[in-house]
Amino acid sequence: MQQRATAGHRPARIYGGWKQTAVNKAFLVPVIVLFLFLFVVPLGQSFYWSLTDFTGYSPEANFVGLQNYATIAGDPSMLAGLGFTLLFGVATTALVTVLAIPLAVQLNKAFAGRNFVRSLWFFPAIPSMAILGLVWRYILSPLESGVLNSVLASVGIAPVGWLSVDVLAKISVIAVGVWAATGWHAVLYTAYLQSIPQELYEVAKVDGASARQQFFSITLPLLTPAMVVSSFLLMTGGLKVFDLPYTLTNGGPGFATYTITQSIIVTGVGQGRYGLASALAVIFTLAVAALSFAQLWITRLIEKRYV
Amino acid sequence: MRSSTWRRVGLSIGMIALAAFIAIPLYYIVVNTFKTQGDMVTSPLGLPRDVTLDNYSQVLSDPRMYRSFANTLYVTVLAVGLQLIVGAMAAFAMIMRTTRANRIIGNLLLIGFIVPGQSTLIPLYRTLVGFKLVDSLNGLVLMYLGGSIFCYFLIQGYMKTLPYEIIEAARLDGAGAFQIFWRIVLPLIKPILVTVGVFQTMWVWNDFLLPTVFISTPERRTVVLQVYNAVSEFTTDWPRFMTVSVVALVPMVIFFIFTQRHIVSGLLAGGLKG
Numbered sequence: 001m002q003q004r005a006t007a008g009h010r011p012a013r014i015y016g017g018w019k020q021t022a023v024n025k026a027f028l029v030p031v032i033v034l035f036l037f038l039f040v041v042p043l044g045q046s047f048y049w050s051l052t053d054f055t056g057y058s059p060e061a062n063f064v065g066l067q068n069y070a071t072i073a074g075d076p077s078m079l080a081g082l083g084f085t086l087l088f089g090v091a092t093t094a095l096v097t098v099l100a101i102p103l104a105v106q107l108n109k110a111f112a113g114r115n116f117v118r119s120l121w122f123f124p125a126i127p128s129m130a131i132l133g134l135v136w137r138y139i140l141s142p143l144e145s146g147v148l149n150s151v152l153a154s155v156g157i158a159p160v161g162w163l164s165v166d167v168l169a170k171i172s173v174i175a176v177g178v179w180a181a182t183g184w185h186a187v188l189y190t191a192y193l194q195s196i197p198q199e200l201y202e203v204a205k206v207d208g209a210s211a212r213q214q215f216f217s218i219t220l221p222l223l224t225p226a227m228v229v230s231s232f233l234l235m236t237g238g239l240k241v242f243d244l245p246y247t248l249t250n251g252g253p254g255f256a257t258y259t260i261t262q263s264i265i266v267t268g269v270g271q272g273r274y275g276l277a278s279a280l281a282v283i284f285t286l287a288v289a290a291l292s293f294a295q296l297w298i299t300r301l302i303e304k305r306y307v
Numbered sequence: 308m309r310s311s312t313w314r315r316v317g318l319s320i321g322m323i324a325l326a327a328f329i330a331i332p333l334y335y336i337v338v339n340t341f342k343t344q345g346d347m348v349t350s351p352l353g354l355p356r357d358v359t360l361d362n363y364s365q366v367l368s369d370p371r372m373y374r375s376f377a378n379t380l381y382v383t384v385l386a387v388g389l390q391l392i393v394g395a396m397a398a399f400a401m402i403m404r405t406t407r408a409n410r411i412i413g414n415l416l417l418i419g420f421i422v423p424g425q426s427t428l429i430p431l432y433r434t435l436v437g438f439k440l441v442d443s444l445n446g447l448v449l450m451y452l453g454g455s456i457f458c459y460f461l462i463q464g465y466m467k468t469l470p471y472e473i474i475e476a477a478r479l480d481g482a483g484a485f486q487i488f489w490r491i492v493l494p495l496i497k498p499i500l501v502t503v504g505v506f507q508t509m510w511v512w513n514d515f516l517l518p519t520v521f522i523s524t525p526e527r528r529t530v531v532l533q534v535y536n537a538v539s540e541f542t543t544d545w546p547r548f549m550t551v552s553v554v555a556l557v558p559m560v561i562f563f564i565f566t567q568r569h570i571v572s573g574l575l576a577g578g579l580k581g
Contacts, residue, residue: 023484027400028412030393031455038453039419042430049430056433111319120326123333126563127556128513128531134538135336135552138545147335147351179329191571240423243515247535261425261516268429269520277429285426292421 049278056272068279078280080255081263089238092177093231099182104189121183133247136176163249166256173245173257185230192226224302235295239288260284340550347546362550374526375533379512382444386451387507391500394458399488402466419456442523450517458503465499505566512559530555
C-alpha cells in the first residue's frame with residue numbers, strides 16, 4: 001500500500017495539476033501518433049497528389065489542377081469500377097436487408113434444429129471472402145465442367161457463361177455477396193428481435209391483428225435501429241468490396257465487375273501513377289462520406305416517422 | 308394445439324431444407340477433398356467413390372502451408388494485441404478527463420473510424436517503401452494498427468458503464484494512473500476486450516487486400532494469400548485446391564466455435580452504440 005494522499009480530492013473529471021494532465025496525455029500519445037501517421041498525413045497526401053502528375057518514377061510532382069479527374073471521367077475502366085462498386089453496394093444492401101429480416105423472424109421462432117440452421121446460415125461470414133470467392137469460381141465456372149453447369153447439363157440445359165457474360169458476372173458477384181452476408185445480418189436482426197416485448201404481440205393478437213399486420217406494425221418499426229446498423233455496415237462494406245470480385249472474376253469479363261479498390265491498386269501500386277490513383281481515392285472517400293451521411297439522414301427520417 | 312405442432316414441423320423441415328441449400332458450396336468443398344481428380348470431374352457433387360486422404364497428406368506435408376500459418380498467427384496476434392492496448396489506453400484517457408481538448412480529439416478520431424483503408428492506401432504504400440516496411444510482416448502489422456480507432460470507440464462506450472467509485476477508491480489509495488489502468492481498468496473491461504478482439508482477429512486473419520498489396524515474397528505469405536496462389540498452382544488439380552482451402556478454413560472455424568457467443572454480443576454492442 002502506498003502513501004495515502006490526504007487532501008484535495010475533488011471528483012476526477014475536474015481534478016487538475018499538470019502532472020495528471022501529462023499522464024492523461026501520455027495515454028493518448030499512441031492513438032494520436034497512429035492517427036496522424038495512418039490517417040491525417042496520408043489523407044492530406046492523397047488530396048494533394050490528386051492534383052499533381054506525381055509518379056513513382058520521377059521525384060518531381062507538377063501541379064496539374066483537375067486533370068487527373070478529367071482523365072478518370074474519360075477512362076472506361078475507371079468509370080466501370082466506380083459504377084460496379086456503387087451497384088454492388090446498393091444491391092447487396094437492399095437484397096440482404098429484404099432477405100435477412102424475414103429470415104430472422106423465422107430463426108427467432110422455436111423449431112427443431114434451430115441452432116444448426118442458424119450456424120449454417122452464419123457460416124459464410126467466418127472464412128475469408130477471398131477464399132469463398134475462389135471456391136465459387138469453380139462452382140460458377142462457365143466451362144461445361146463447372147459445378148453448376150454440370151448440374152444443369154444433367155437436366156439437359158446447355159452451359160451458361162455465369163462469369164463470362166457481363167450481366168451474368170455482375171449478378172453472380174452480387175449473388176455470392178448476398179449469400180455470404182445474409183446469415184450474419186439475420187443473426188444481427190434476431191438479437192434485436194429478442195428485445196421486442198412479447199406483450200406487444202399478445203395485445204395485438206387480442207385485438208385480432210393478423211401475422212402480417214403484426215409484422216408490419218410491430219416487428220418492422222421496432223427493428224428500425226437494427227436496420228440502421230445493418231444497412232450502414234452493408235453499405236460501407238459494399239463500397240469497400242475488393243476480395244470477392246477480385247478472386248471470383250478478377251474484375252472481368254472486361255471491366256464488368258471491376259471495383260474502385262482494384263482500380264486504385266492497379267493504377268497506384270501496379271503502374272506507379274500516384275496522382276491518378278490518388279484522384280480515384282479522393283472520389284472514393286467523398287462517395288463513402290456522402291453515402292454515409294445520406295444514409296444517416298434517411299434513417300433519421302424513418303425513425304422520426306415511427307418513433 | 309395440433310395445428311401448431313404441424314406448423315412447427317413444417318417450419319423445421321422448411322428451414323433445414325433452405326439452410327442445406329445455402330450450405331451446398333460448403334458441402335462441395337469438403338466432399339471433394341476426399342476425391343481423386345477424375346472422380347471430381349465425373350461427379351462434382353456426389354459422394355466420393357473411394358475415399359482418399361491423398362490430398363490431405365500432400366497439402367499437410369507442404370512446409371509452405373505451415374509457414375503461412377505462422378506468418379498469419381504472428382501478424383494477427385501482434386496487430387490485434389496492439390490495437391486493443393492502444394484503443395484501451397485512449398479510451399481510458401478520454402473517460403478520465405473530459406476536457407474540451409479531449410472532446411475535440413475524440414471527434415477527430417471519428418475520421419479514422421469512417422475513412423476506408425483504400426483512401427490512404429497509395430500514400431501509405433509509398434511511405435512504407437521509404438521505411439523499408441513493404442514486403443515485411445511488421446509493415447503489415449503497422450497497417451493493421453489503423454484498427455485501433457475502431458477498438459477505441461467500442462471500448463470507450465463500454466468504459467462509460469464502469470462504476471467510477473472503484474477507480475476513485477484506487478486513486479485515494481495512492482495508485483498511479485498506469486497502475487489503475489493495468490490492475491483495475493483492464494480486468495474490468497475484459498468482456499469488451501474479448502468481443503472487440505474476436506472481431507479484429509477475424510478481420511486481420513481473413514484480410515486479403517493488405518497482404519496482396521504489401522507482401523510479395525512467397526515465404527512471407529499469409530494463409531489467404533497462400534490459398535490464392537494455390538489456385539494458379541493447381542489450375543487443373545481441383546481437389547488439391549479444395550483441400551488447401553479446407554485446411555486454411557479449419558483454424559477460423561475452431562476459433563468461431565469457441566467465440567460464437569462473443570460475436571453475437573458484439574453485434575449487439577456495436578448496434579447499441581449506433
